[in-house]
Amino acid sequence: DINMGCPMGKIVNNGDGAALMRDPERAGRIVEAVVRAVPVPVTAKFRRGWDMGSCNCVEFARVLEQAGVSAVAVHGRTRAQVYGGQADWNCIRQVKEAVSVPVFANGDIWKPEDAVRILRHTGADGAMIGRGCFGNPWIFRQAAAALAGEPVPPLPSLAERCDTAVRQFELAAEARGERVAVLEARRHYCWYLKGVSHSGYYKERIVQMNTLEDVYQVTRGIKRDLE
Template identity: 95%
Template sequence: MRIGTVDVPSQLALAPMAGVTDAAFRRICAEQGAGYTVTELISSRALCYHDKKTFSLLRQFPGEHPAAVQIFGSDPACMAEAAQIALEASGADIIDINMGCPMGKVVNNGDGAALMRDPERAGRIVEAVVRAVPVPVTAKFRRGWDMGSCNCVEFAQILEQAGVSAVAVHGRTRAQVYGGQADWNCIRQVKEAVSVPVFANGDIWKPEDAVRILRHTGADGAMIGRGCFGNPWIFRQAAAALAGKPIPPLPPLAERCDTAVRQFELAAEIKGERVAVLEARRHYCWYLKGVPHSGYYKEQIVQMNTLEDVCRVTRGIKRDLK
C-alpha cells in the first residue's frame, strides 16, 4: 500500500504499544516480516519540554523504513510543535497520532481515546500536525468511547477531511479497554467510508487471523498488537498465510530463547543494562508462554538484574526445557 508519499511493502504492521515496541523489539519484528513499525506512544508535552528520557523513545533501529513515530496529546499547537521535534530527532517517515489509548492516565488529560468524545478537536489536531510537517500524518483510534457512542466511521471521515493519509482502527471501545471481543464490522464500515488506507487492529492472535481480518474488513493492512508478545514469528507466519503458503512452525525453543536474548542485548545498548533487564523480565515470560514446565524459570526471570542473569537463566531453559 501507499501512505501518502510512503510505500509500505507489506500488509503486516506492528502496532504501537507502550512499554513493548521499543527499537529493539521493533527490529526483531521487522526481521520476521513486520513491514511497518511504529514507536511507543510519546507525550507531546514531554517533547515540547525537551525531556531527555522521552527523546530516547524516538530512537530508531538501523534501516528502520518505513517507520512512524506516534505522539499523543490534545492541544493542537503543542501537537504540531511535538511533531516537528519528533520528525527532526528521529528522521521518521510518518507521524502517527494516538487517539485510541484507553488508559486512565492518558484519557484523564483529554488525550488518547478521550479525543473520540471530541471529534472536532481531533480534526483540529490533525490539521495542525499536517501543516507542521512535510511527511504523511496518520491516526489510530477505536470503535468509540463506549457502546453508546460507536462513532468510528464519522470520526474517520472527519480525520480524512482534516488531512490524514491513513488510519488504524482497533475494534474495541475505550470502555472495553482490552477485554471482550474486537468488532471487525466497524473496521469494515470505516474502510467503506474513507478513501485513505485502513489498518485493521484487534484480536489477531494467530497467523490465520490476519487473513480473516483482512477478508472480513477489506482493510489494506493488518496491525498486530498483543498477538506478537513473545512471538515475533507471527509476522513471518501471517505473511505465509496471506500468500497461501504453508505456515512455518515456530522455531525450536532454544532458537526462540536466543532471539529473546538478542532483543534484550539490543535494548541494553540503547537504554542501559539495568533498565533493559528490568523490562526483559516481562518480555521473557511472554517468550515462554505455553512452554510446559516453565514455571520454575519464570520465577527466575522475574528476579533477573543483569545480562549475565539473562544468560544464566537461558542456559538452564535450554538444558531443561527442550
C-alpha cells in the same frame, strides 16, 4: 502516526489517546495542524469509540480524512473495553466503506490465520498486529505466508526463540542501559515462554532478574531443562 486509541488511565485522564474520540472536532484540528507542520504522511489510530454508548469510529474517521490524514488504523474495541472482550471487526468494515484513505484493521490477530480472516471480513487494506506479537515476532512472517496462500512456517526451536529474546534484551541494554532493559525483560521473557510446558519455575526466576548475567543464567537453564 498519532495514537488516538490508547485506553490507559494516565493517558486519557490528560485528554489524550482514546479520550480524543470524545471530541472529534479537536482531534481533527490536531491532525490538520500536524499535516501542515510535517513533510511526511500523517496517520492516526483510534478505537471503535469511547464506550458502547458512543461507537463513533465512522464519524471520527470521516473527520480525520477531512483534516488530511493519509491512512487510519482502527482497533475494534471501545476505550471502556480496554483489551477485554472481543474486538468488533464489523465497525472496521464500516470505516473502510466510509472513507477513501487506506484502513488498517486491528484487534484479535493472535495467529497467522487471523490476519487472513480480518482482511476478508473488513475489506481493509492491511492488518495491524499488536499484542499478538508479544514474545512471537515470527507471527509477521507467518501471517505474510498465510496471506500469500503459502505454507505457514513453524515457530523456531525454543533455543532459537530464547536466543532472539536475549538479543532483544542486549540491544535494549545498549540503547537504554542494563537496569531498564532487564526490568523490561522480566515481562518480555515471560511472553516468549507462553505455552511452553513446565516453564513456571523459570518464569518465577525471570521476574527476579536484575542483570544481563541473570538473563544468561536463566537462558542456560531453559535450554537445558525445557528444550
